[in-house]
Amino acid sequence: MLERPSPDDWLLWRRTYDAYGFSPLEQINDSNVDDLRVAWSWSLPPGPNESTPIVHDGVLFIHGYGDEVQALDAETGDLLWQYSRRLPRGTAPSVKRGMSLYGERLYVPTSDAHIVALEARTGRVVWDKPAADREEGYRMTGGTLVARGKVMVGTTGRVGGGNYIVALDAETGDVAWRFATIAQPNAPGGNSWNGLPVEERNGGSVWIPGSYDPVNNLAFFAPGNTYDTGPLRDPVSTPGVTSDALYLDTTLALNPDTGELVWHFQHQANGQWDLDWAFERQIVDLTLDGEVKRLVVTTGKQAIFDFLDAATGAYVSSIDLGLQNLVTAIDPVTGARTDGARPWPWAAQPVRADGSEYTGAYDVDVDVLRAFHR
Template sequence: MIGSLLGVAIWFGAPAPSTRIEAQSQTTPLSYTAGQGEQGEVAYVEHCASCHGRNLDDGAYGPPLKGNDFRQKWGSRSAEGLFTYTSTKMPPAQPGTLGDATYAQLLPVLLQENGSQPGARELPGDPEALKAMSPPNWPRAGGGGLAPRVIVPPGPPRINPLDRIRPVTEAMLNKVPDGEWLTWRRTYDAFGFSPLKKITKANINDLRVAWTWSLPNGPNESTPIVHDGVLFIHSYGDKVQALDAATGDLLWQYSRRLPAGVAASIKRGISIYGTRLYVPTSDAHIVALDVKTGKVVWDQAVADPKKGYRMTGGPLVARGKVMIGTTGRAEGGNYIAALDAETGKEAWRFYTIARPDEQGGKSWNGLPLEKRNGGSVWIPGSYDPVQNLAFFAPGNTYDTGPLRTLLSQPGVTNDALYLDSTLALDPDTGRLAWYFQHQANGQWDLDWAFERMVLQLPVNGGLQSVVVTAGKQMIFDIVVTETGKYVSSIDLGLQNLVTSIDARTGAKTTDPNLLPGDGQTKMVCPHVSGGRGWMPTSYEPATRILYVPIVEACMDLVPVAEGERGSLSTGVRWTVRPRPGSDGQYGRLQALNLETKKTAWVERQRAPLTTGTLVTAG
């Protein structure tokens, strides 16, 4: 069965998580000071009045926060419950973003506007202290309600899956339990395959929504982690939430406060290992969170955003190392860093742009290091425990102009290593075991930056462990896992750039007429977003079929006016266009048999595909 793996929402149902807060035995009524009431009014006007109204009951977009209905709902419930609700659900567009101090300031104004008088004792801002306090037993209009000082017995103890969550071991990562999703594509080999069988073509129409959970506004591309009944979600705005997978209830939440001048960016994954969750941040840190509480265990800077670095991929954890690549246009290019999973200390660093005095250093057309940039790693890596190799995929550069025309200097090339390559690194040391460059001197922003699958295929009469990947051109390259030796390629036939592939080396020859930078408009297929983009493929090992989400579109590379840089430094910008002879269908799902190199089937639709794929055993 094939289904969508959504990067923007939780796909298997989420009523917003249960907001019912059971009444508990309380010993202390809520109290607040007049000063706290005044502070609460200021906070309310700034953050809440636009929806609920200045008077708390005259808003066009939010329910009344005073009066009989409000008092009936929240009377005799714990103050901690009211605080938790507001701090995790409000404001609806950006829940949890105001900070605990602001949410605590709002409680006094709610009490004040519902008839409670200030006193001498301050209301605490600590959620734990609020657990022992409750709002007044406000009487309902017309009678009814609890009598004053009546204590409602607590409900039955709630089962919290975090109480029984187990540490994630290397054995579990090497062989992921059937119901778990422990890495970006579930398993180290990046298959995106689930062995679960209950959902089949025969019963899929019987599925119903169990619960829903709204993510913060903004682009959300991260894949959740699922372990022991807990769903860990990393969403836009640097927020991590732990949810009960059975009910959708929020168990804990972590929000990153970004420094001034740093904007939130997308991320594509988080990792779990031991008792910690490893989270990339928009200010280029890795934060280790305790899986049971969401509290920070360590916080380590990986790069400096002031120098142009970002991290939009996700971490790979193997052999006690947390490995992640940087992105951006910093001078000297990007790198892959490995942190010690226990302490956060940097263990090694590998630069994705060859240094002038190292292997590949003369492949940059004579450019000094400070003029070299690119090599962003914006997709999480994969790992082969048999060979003990981690695989990463640096993309290309936007500064293509200096690489366009080869200099006539001995030993100098314009291949630009290690752009558009597969890098095989030793996770213990960061040593480069091998590399394979899929496209030399990429002048079109058609990255080979996506997942590297590690799988078994028949090669020369026997099974061989190979690494399989494709760039935006939808050409799949197959190389030997141990050595990087080229095996073969499969071209899906939706590109017009590569005219031939060397059967021995895999080197690609491109159409010289499509080289940008000569002042002419070039029509290139696919579009710069990719026939296949960051939306991942999935692989079914039993059938050796790969499921590929595709967008059928091309682009015109249009020269910009004199003095303008353009999208690429060859002086062009891109515009989207349909493929020649298009029938108006842009979305394509293609099932490719990697053993026979034949297409099993194709499903096309009008709308472009904007999600990855998931394949299951059912």
């Protein structure tokens, strides 16, 4: 169902595993959109509501601010059931960007860093398990990705040692694996943090749901930048030590069965710029030089689009929309960036460290990627 959803359904944050964010329905078009009228309305809880509704078999599932999940009749707007979570004392509600429908269950991230499995027909709680320790500062502001029986979600927060991606068993809620989004000492990439001890490394928040490639059995996730720029600003001169800061601003390709890192590609080294390469990884089949290739396409706040081989992570190409002034050159073979004169990241110019965000929608029928950048 998730690999080939009905055109009437919207089952994930970006509708499909490949994160196209595009509906194939054709009833509404440029000739009749002016004729649309309100059929019914439903008020969302006060606060930032960023979650995309799930639609399946005539039911609309809404994940509202304040950890409320509601099921509505999509035709009439009638409330079918509601789940309201009582948060522990001292835990504030946080924004969420998505939940997932998998089989007969909804998998919902909560503000106290739990995952709750709800029976989709009734809203009954099937299981409620912690995915991270909220008392250590972990939050979950992204959303769930469910594939091959694993409920995968990334953590967020300014926590010593950084964040991670965790997978829970979809049937039981037991933790299956964790992957740290900050490279650990004595592990691959562990010497890329300017000599910092692990407790002084932070960031790598995953605040956008992942995508999944069933052809290569890979789940793609996107850690963001660091929250503490000073320790990365001036590179140390220790041999073998860099300030690239893996796995910030990186595409991670993980085996969903084991959590093993299959490949990674860092889009912007030394992630102190608040230029998050943290948005969706879209999986597209494009014809290049007469050959169809499966690629991962993504961008950061700079509005540079990178194209990577989905199976290997090999760099293919980039498109710079001309809205940034940090990167002056991109190696056509490796994709490595050359930055201009290094500004301090907290200065207003020339680095644009504001709230730029990207949302894309890919129409496979006409081979057009629509990019919305603010």
